[in-house]
Amino acid sequence: MxxxxxxxxxxxxxxxxxxxxxxxxxxxxxxxxxxxxxxxNKMKTKLLAQEYDVPTPQLRFVVRAQHQINYIDRKLADLDSFVLKPAKGSGGKGILVIHGRQGDQFVRSSGALLDVSDIRRHMSNILAGLYSLGGSPDLAIVEDLIAFDxxxxxxxxxxxxxxxxxxxxxxxxxxxxxxxxxxxxxxxxxxxxxxxxxxxxxxxxxxxxxxxxxxxxxxxxxxxxxxxxxxxxxxxxxxxxxxxxxxxxxxxxxxxxxxxxxxxxxxxxxxxxxxxxxxxxxxxxxxxxxxxxxxxxxxxxxxxxxxxxxxxxxxxxxxxxxxxxxxxxx
Amino acid sequence: MSQNRTFYAILFALALTGVALAILRHLTTGIPLLPGQEQSVWLVEARIDFDAEGGPVTASFALPEMELPGFDLFEEQSASPGYGFAILTSGRARRAEWTKRDALGEQSLYYSAQLVESLRDEDTHVNDPVDRGRRQSDWEGPQELAATEVLDDARERSSSARSLSREVIKQLNSEASQNAALLRSSTAERAELLMLLLERADIPTRLAKGLYLEDARRRQSLTPMVEFFAGDTWVLVNPQTGEVGLPPNFVLWHRGGVSVLDVTGATNSQVQFSMIRQTVPAVQLAQAKGRSSLFRELGVQRLPIEEQSMFKLLLLLPLGATVVVFMRVIIGVQTSGTFMPVLIALAFLQTSLLAGLVSFVLVVAAGLALRSYLSRLNLLLVARIATLIVLVVFLISAFSIIGYQMGYSTGMTITFFPMIIIAWTIERMSILWEEDGPTEVMKQGGGSLLVAVLAYLLMQNPLMVHLSFNFPEINLVLLASILAMGHYTGYKLSELHRFRAMSDF
Structure with missing residues (x-):
């Protein structure tokens, strides 16, 4: 002991x-x-990694402004599973992992179900800088979910x-x-x-x-x-x-x-x-x-x-x- | 390595400068280093009475100098209704002059001065030049003879002006000597007699008058003393006892031949003194003393009172900041918001600890409850925080009013809390709750409060308040310690626990 x-x-x-x-x-x-x-800034890291040919999870799209959130359901339509994260988040804060769909709802890794409105709120929180250091404005990254080895x-x-x-x-x-x-x-x-x-x-x-x-x-x-x-x-x-x-x-x-x-x-x-x-x-x-x-x-x-x-x-x-x-x- | 050495040399220099400046300030302005020190002040009042004859009256009264051996004079007033009043200065000697065109009957004039004991004991008058105006006695044959005998006797037993005067006084006091008795009967005033004898022996003399300070005495008069020139300096001697030097608690009111009180246009003039001893806080006294110095000019005390009280808080901030650095770097306590605890501690200073703690916890807890509802409203962050600010204002008003109605006036002081900081704290804690659970909220909230309470305890310590306000340069020492802690690379206390698993190896 x-x-x-x-x-x-x-x-x-x-x-x-x-x-x-x-x-x-x-x-x-x-x-x-x-x-x-x-x-x-994870966005910068990603771009840099591409430049140096360092593999990173495939980037799907970036949400930069509040108005883009209104049409987010269309953008998410063809994504079954994805990860939503703040570019400037620290300590794993603000990362939302979606495993799949159940009808209109999204399934979190914990099994909890989310509506598209929950996703929207999360995105607007990210944009407002809730998870970034010092609360500075941020952008939301949507990328592919890692396939479990x-x-x-x-x-x-x-x-x-x-x-x-x-x-x-x-x-x-x-x-x-x-x-x-x-x-x-x-x-x-x-x-x-x-x-x-x-x-x-x-x-x-x-x-x-x-x-x-x-x-x-x-x-x-x-x-x-x-x-x-x-x-x-x-x-x-x-x-x-x-x-x-x-x-x-x-x-x-x-x-x-x-x-x-x-x-x-x-x-x-x-x-x-x-x-x-x-x-x-x-x-x-x-x-x-x-x-x-x-x-x-x-x-x-x-x-x-x-x-x-x-x-x-x-x-x-x-x-x-x-x-x-x-x-x-x- | 040498860079490190320079760094620590600078730190050391900083701390040393702070301490040295504080000591220098203490020495020049007399502000005590410890709080609560009191100093005694003698309030001396001179009352001048005379019967005016019905015409113009001029009363001229000798005043003590501003800086006396053993005392400082720092406030003086005169009360004399109907009289013109002026203080005339010639050289270092000062005289008060009351004037009135028409005065009849008994008149009373008052002059009062506050005297503070000071450490200064050198007398600036000991090196005064000697004026050889010989005093003439009106002695006749027998007295002349007696004086010569007393002097001859004393001269034989002495080697210098000092010892001669001692011997003369000894003889004058001797009951057995007939010569002394004769002289005593011819010249009643002992000081006068001594001066005549010493002048006869070619020793220059002058008269000095002073006041023995004793608490709550009334109707005192000035005690005459004799100063004689002992070859290089003037020496004060008590003509009654032969004691040389300035007696304790003795104020030299007046020196030289000019009279203490001159009144023209009146009769029966006399002056009486009464005195009382008071104790006043030494800080107040140091501020009241009018001596100008660079420190005084640059002191916070020069500011208007309203700004001073703000500075009193401001100058305590470095202490709070030091506590935060210590608790975070050395102890490793987690706080929510780096310097939020200092602001809370500042608020505690206004509210008192218990009331502050209770109301802070109440406001934050109520805020968290409201915030949990807000999170369902799907608001933008800035709007949410603004909403929280409004809610916090409502909460604080509600607590104040409820507290007031219940008879706790302390409820009102809750308004001292920095509302925007509280709103942010609530927001951050609520996020923390959602992401890391209530334990983490308790940990960080408790840590913040612990640091705040510690900072508060130090910041309300009378010694700290006194030092930081009266000796702002002491903050340089704090700065040095903060910088030193900024270079600390050892373990935090909390890491000794965090890395406990290492004891398995």
């Missing part, structure tokens, strides 16, 4: 990255302010599992799989009760899993053992994550990647202020790895393949290894 409190000294020994340290030493230092809109069957409640990879100066440094649960209401945010599964960087195997800050072995809703998780095509996923650095120029980002049954790995969104929960899911601190990358001088010249190979070699094993083992370089 985990203790309720940890001493700061022990956390330091584990190399846990705290929020203050993340903000001052990494976000402020490696993320240029003027690049933020590239990731804070069978390899995750039994690992998720409602939502599609996504893979969060923290990329530092182009090097993927830590990865986790986020599984929505009944407790998280189908959302993939760890603080809302989703399960975080730490993934090994060499093969995408499960290292450790946590929910509500506690260790778990099975998915709380389906009872499937999390130990067996192994993501197929892992190197491609890391490559995709690594390319996001070349694409945005942001030194410290979190990439959210989903696996589509037909299209393969897709970049869902980027985050310039990735949370710290990934450390809990991995049972391992980020700091030694970040410092290790920080102290590599030639890193900028390497291409993404090189960087991915490097981390697959270097950060391969976490279980049973000494957490201080990277610090020797520093």
């Amino acid at each position: 985990a203790k309720a409190w940890m001493s700061a000294k022990r956390l330091k020994n584990y190399g846990m990255l705290g929020m203050n340290c993340r903000n001052v030493d990494f976000i402020n230092r490696y993320n240029d302010r003027k690049l933020y809109p590239l990731v804070d 069978d390899c995750f069957a039994g690992y998720s409640h409602e939502g599609v599992p996504d893979i969060r990879i923290v990329v530092f100066k182009g090097y993927p440094v830590m990865a986790m799989l986020r599984l929505s649960t009944h407790a998280s209401d189908g959302k993939a945010n760890l603080h809302q009760g989703a399960v975080g599964v730490g993934l090994s960087l060499d093969a995408g195997r499960c290292l450790y899993a946590a929910q509500h800050g506690r260790s778990v072995r099975v998915h709380p809703d389906t009872g499937r053992s999390l130990k067996d998780i192994r993501i197929s095509g892992w190197r491609d996923i890391l490559l995709l994550a690594s390319q996001c650095y070349d694409m945005t120029g942001l030194g410290y980002i979190g990439t959210d990647i989903v696996i589509d049954k037909h299209m393969g790995p897709q970049l869902l969104e980027l985050n310039a202020r990735p949370g710290l929960a990934i450390q809990i899911a991995n049972g391992c601190g980020l700091l030694p790895r970040l410092r290790h990358i920080e102290n590599r001088t030639l890193s900028r010249r390497f291409r993404s393949e090189h960087r991915v190979d490097y981390v697959m070699r270097r950060f391969a094993e976490v279980e049973g290894e000494s957490f201080m083992s990277y610090v020797d370089v520093a």
Whole structure:
């Protein structure tokens, strides 16, 4: 059983990255302010991704003005399932996932039914900036729903599992799989009760899993053992994550990647202020790895393949290894 | 690394400047560093009585200087109906002059001054030049002889002007000495006698008159003292006791040969003093003291009272901001809206804590209930918030009126809450409720209130109020601490709990 409190000294020994340290030493230092809109605005991210040939879910249309909402039923007519999201939303807020139709009504991932008027209201909320940072006016994006890959069957409640990879100066440094649960209401945010599964960087195997800050072995809703998780095509996923650095120029980002049954790995969104929960899911601190990358001088010249190979070699094993083992370089 | 060092050097300089300026301000203006300090003020009243003869009257009365050893004079008034009044200044000496064309019968003039004890003890008059106008005695043979003997005796036992005067006084006080008795009988005024003797020994002297301050005394008169020139400085001596130097609680009212009171056109003039000791808050006193200095000119106290009270709140804001930074960066408390707690704390300052807490929770809870209905109306965001503002205004008015009818006048103070902020808070919390559930609302709402209460407790602390208002530069120290916390990269207290799962390893 985990203790309720940890001493700061022990956390330091584990190399846990705290929020203050993340903000001052990494976000402020490696993320240029003027690049933020590239990731804070999902529309810009999408366009940028197309430019760099990074796969993202197919964009259907964008709602920019209130009057467009009046005719929205026509535009939605030929879409069976779709995702409606604010371009500037944060923390997964304001995302509406529609799985299918039932007569005139739309079926949410939770099974709840919505009228077209509910969709309209949601859209007008998005446009008014309810979900955007600082309440600035926003636009609503409608894109294709990710087709659930069978390899995750039994690992998720409602939502599609996504893979969060923290990329530092182009090097993927830590990865986790986020599984929505009944407790998280189908959302993939760890603080809302989703399960975080730490993934090994060499093969995408499960290292450790946590929910509500506690260790778990099975998915709380389906009872499937999390130990067996192994993501197929892992190197491609890391490559995709690594390319996001070349694409945005942001030194410290979190990439959210989903696996589509037909299209393969897709970049869902980027985050310039990735949370710290990934450390809990991995049972391992980020700091030694970040410092290790920080102290590599030639890193900028390497291409993404090189960087991915490097981390697959270097950060391969976490279980049973000494957490201080990277610090020797520093 | 060196960049870090510069940063901390700047922080240190900032904090040091703040403290140094505060201390400097304290020293120059006398504003106390701690609140509630009181200082005693002597209210001295001189009453001048005379019988006017029916013609023009001029009464000239010696006044003490503005800055006396041990005392500051900071307010003076005269009450004298029908008389013209002026204070005439020549050099440092000041005289009050009352004038009237026609006066008959008993007249009373009043002059009152407030004297504050000050730390200054040097006397600016000790280096006055000596004027060698010799005093002439009207002694005859026996007295002359006695004086010479007393002086010779004293000169033998002394080595300087100081010791000579001491010896002369000792002899004059001696009951056994016949010479002393003779001299005492010829010149009744002891100070006069001492001056004559010292002048005889070629020591320049002058008369000084002063007042012993004792609480609630009436009908006091000035006590004569003698100053003699001891080679380099003037020395004050009590002719009765021989004590050298300024006695405690003694105000030097008047110096030199000119008379204390001159009245022309009247007879039987006399002056009497009464005094009383009062205590006043030291801050008030420091403000009332008319000494001009840069600090005084640049102090908030120079503003009109109405603006001052606004500044009193304004200058407390840095403290609230510091609390927010501390709670968020070091402790890791979540709040809804970054600086909303400070605004709530400011409102608490006006409402008092309990009434403020209760009414805030009431308004927000009622607002949330109304908002849950609004969400069904399918309104645009801006219109919804505007609706909330109107509703919040209604709610607050309703609570005020109900509170007033029930006899709680505190209900009225609810209007101090920043309504627009409250409307936004309600909106944000209601979204939070829909998206993350009531636990998150409780967490953030509770966090906000906790920070607000903490900020309130600090901001209403008398010491903090006193310091921030009277020593605004103290806020530089807060600024330095905020900047320092802005560089803090250690763990938040809450992260020690958040990362608790790590103890499994």
